[in-house]
Amino acid sequence: MAHQVEQMAFVGRTPWHGLGNKLAEKQPLEVWMTQAGLDWSIHETPVRFMSGNKGHLGEILSFDDHKVLYRSDTHDPLSVVSQRYQVVQPREIMEFYRDLTEKSGFELETAGSLKGGRKIWALARTGQSGVIKGNDRTDAYVLLATACDGTLATTAQFTSVRVVCNNTLAVALNGQSQCVKVSHRSVFDAEAVKKKMGISVSAWDDFMYSLKTLSERKVKQSEAEKFIRSLFQPRPDQVEQKANERAMGKVRALFDGEGRGAHLPSSCGTAYGLLNAVTEFVDHERRARSDDHRLDSAWFGQGASLKQQALSKALALAA
Known part of the structure; x- marks a missing residue:
């Protein structure tokens, strides 16, 4: 069966899922976008349909309450959504990490898309880690993902990777996942999301204490x-x-x-x-x-x- 992954890229060791194109470390975002297959945009157009009986050309009508989202590079359709739907572009997902990688010591580790571009993500290592007995190390990451098919709000979340086994686990404190979700009825504001997440040492330290x-x-x-x-x-x-x-x-x-x-x-x-x-x-x-x-x-x-x-x-x- 065909893969859901359209294209993706990674640095370092092969990710636990075994997919992607390997990059050298410290690559600029522009290289990441190209190698991860995210150098395209989501375009939109009104919904059109044809009335009339089978076998006869009918009148072309519009469905004004909805629009079609499609890829700029292949023109492949992605979804049909309401006019209120706010698109989050692949570039916005990558740009979220620009100041984090250039000023805050984060390192992009993997990025790509699923389901022909309907779901897009990027994952960056924060530089934080924790070790418990037996030299069992867990590293901290921030995952940002969005979807244009109604399956996922734009979501930024802390996640962890246990080094010995590459197991992944979303960071949660007091039973609550450390994530911020932005509905597609709202405009995605990267800086507001980062501020709300409170990308800080304290959340990670509390999580490691739980482990x-x-x-x-x-x-x-x-x-x-x-x-x-x-x-x-x-x-x-x-x-x-x-x-x-x-x-x-x-x-x-x-x-x-x-x-x-x-x-x-x-x-x-x-x-x-x-x-x-x-x-x-x-x-x-x-x-x-x-x-x-x-x-x-x-x-x-x-x-x-x-x-x-x-x-x-x-x-x-x-x-």
Whole structure:
């Protein structure tokens, strides 16, 4: 099946999803835009349709309440949206990082598009990191993404990557994801978003303290089993029970030693190990039509939701 990824670029080691064109570090945004396949614009035009019976040319009419969005380079249609819809251009996603990379020490790590350009993102490493016992390091990132097909508001969020396994997890504090969402009914203001995010050391330090707390909470096998079942089979009559049993079996195996970094002191038999078993399952092991479908789910869809549920349940276990 064809990939959802239109094109993307990355620096450093190959991303966990295994996709993209490798760049040298410290490239200007203009190079990023070209290599990530984001050097195009979203254009719009009124919706037109033809009236009349089949086989006969009818009158060309307009649907004034809606407009068609399409790519400037290929002219491929992207979506039909209301006239109130505010477009966020690929260039705006990249420009969000200009002052962060030029003045604040951020480094772009990956950028690209999914579904033929309907979803666009860029991810930058902030330079912050944290280490818990066993030299288990997690790095901080800021992800900015938007969509023009109604599936995603323009979203800026803190996210983390555990280095030993490349597992990704949105940063959350007190059960709340550290993100800012801008509806497509509003104009995207990059500076206002950055101010609202409060790109600061304190949010990251609090998140790392939570991970440290999880790494110190030992769990019994019965607790691990209850944790896994609460995520994948909250109701005994749940549909797709066999698929859920397979998923639970894989997460158990990852927790019991098959997972990357599962034998580190931070993870072995701990609530942090349970969380990492779920994030590794979502990012690397969960069944998907392709790697890019898995990426879409892990960052923006059901996979991202499952990881946040796992984080909340793990923190509750450690409370």
